[in-house]
Amino acid sequence: MLVDFELIERARSGDDGAFNQVVQAYRKRILGTIARLIGRPEDVEDVGQEVFLRLYYSLEQLRTPEVFEPWLYRLTVNAAYDYLRRQRRRHESRMSDLSEQQVMMADAAAGGKQNEEEQRRNKVREQVQALLDNVSEEDRILLTLKEVEGLSLKELEKIYRVNENALKVRLFRARQRVLKAYEAAEEE
């Protein structure tokens, strides 16, 4: 826990100052997690604000401060999931409006402005995003939390409120699908 239970209790009882402190403590971690979940740095703050907004209005439903972190992660997962679904719909309609040549030109123009290190990072991001596109939004988030964020099955169990075996099966299937896509991309 990054804050003590007493601070969460105060925030829960409507103390805005305490809520501010909670946000300050978790902001960096949550924004980082969101960045890796959605893969779009430009939208991270918006999604992050949505997470803390939901936290503000749902904090009084929190049963005990002990379950605060899984609760916050659950809000993060839900906000990321909503974002990814919106994004997929938007992306589909946007791509159907542009010709392939226009898309390539836009990519080239964006790439020219970045330095080498940034380009390498972008390549990794794009590669992982493309691989994760092979699974549903739910599985993509679950896989990212496990493989990238490094959360344990116990932690995931608390966030998802699902038993460990069900999570294992789901993770295994999602990973297999991503692995297959990765191997296919490597062979090309």
Next chain:
Amino acid sequence: MDRMSERREGGGAGLDALFAEYRSAFPDVDGSANFMPGLWQKIEARRVETTSIFRHMVRACVMAAIALTLLIIVLLPRVRPEPIYSASTYVEVLDEAHSNDAADLLAGGEVQ
């Protein structure tokens, strides 16, 4: 479902390395200076929106209550039922209800 062996061989290790690289491509970020003010603006906007929805609901309920009251005031005199009490005596009411009985007897029946 032996993930460990799957990871050791083939693309499993490569995929793990790619995930690790992806992790470092997105370091934890603190957000801009506008993060907190923006958050509080959104919180306030939601609060105003909720209050405004609540106000609209209250206003709609009040309007509906006034309309119902007016409707009752207009309709009540028209649907007022006849009084159940009578100004006549019991004998007068009986007489009125059976006024033809004596005529029937005189017309067809025999008086024993």
